[in-house]
Amino acid sequence: MIETWPSNLKWEKLDSLVKGYKELLVPDVKTWVTIKEKPITAERIKELRKSGLDFFLRERVFEEGYFIPASRNCHKPMMIIKRSLTGYDRDVTLMHELIHALYEDGSNILYDASIKLPREVRLVNNAIVDWLARKARANPEILHAAIKIFEFAALELMPQVYDRASFEAFGMEANGQRVFTFMYGLNEPLIYQMESSKNL
Ligand SMILES: [Zn+2]
Numbered sequence: 107m108i109e110t111w112p113s114n115l116k117w118e119k120l121d122s123l124v125k126g127y128k129e130l131l132v133p134d135v136k137t138w139v140t141i142k143e144k145p146i147t148a149e150r151i152k153e154l155r156k157s158g159l160d161f162f163l164r165e166r167v168f169e170e171g172y173f174i175p176a177s178r179n180c181h182k183p184m185m186i187i188k189r190s191l192t193g194y195d196r197d198v199t200l201m202h203e204l205i206h207a208l209y210e211d212g213s214n215i216l217y218d219a220s221i222k223l224p225r226e227v228r229l230v231n232n233a234i235v236d237w238l239a240r241k242a243r244a245n246p247e248i249l250h251a252a253i254k255i256f257e258f259a260a261l262e263l264m265p266q267v268y269d270r271a272s273f274e275a276f277g278m279e280a281n282g283q284r285v286f287t288f289m290y291g292l293n294e295p296l297i298y299q300m301e302s303s304k305n306l
Contacts, residue, residue: 148247253265
């Protein structure tokens with residue numbers, strides 16, 4: 107089982123953990139059925155936005171990101187992301203909150219922030235959400251859709267290129283000066299990152 111929050115786990119470790127949960131149907135069958143029937147796609151992200159999902163960048167927040175479901179008569183569902191996050195961390199966090207938003211009706215077991223759940227359960231849920239988020243982030247089409255759709259909600263949410271997937275998502279269409287600055291500092295670790303498809 108898992109003992110620490112999964113965001114710092116290497117992909118191989120997270121992947122084998124979550125595949126183990128899947129085999130044992132942890133947390134439950136319904137969750138895995140929902141995930142299978144409703145994969146995250148560019149189209150679903152558009153639908154989420156159309157249905158009223160809101161997005162904000164905020165300075166003073168304790169966590170990197172939040173998803174807050176709609177409250178009955180108070181507000182629409184919303185995602186909040188820490189403004190200081192950049193690159194990979196920002197994009198995985200955005201995907202993570204989108205996963206919560208996508209599955210909130212079909213599988214509330216995917217909540218990992220509820221204080222009502224035991225820590226062990228929250229860790230497993232968080233691992234599954236992060237696993238889904240990293241895979242979605244590594245898909246250029248999904249990454250492109252997520253940033254473009256919510257760029258209108260928070261104008262500071264600009265495309266950032268830092269690896270192969272983000273390059274494929276934005277490299278050709280974004281403002282050259284902004285997007286290609288990363289290339290001036292191209293060094294071995296970065297080339298390795300871009301060449302390897304393991305940047306999940
Ligand atoms: Zn979460």
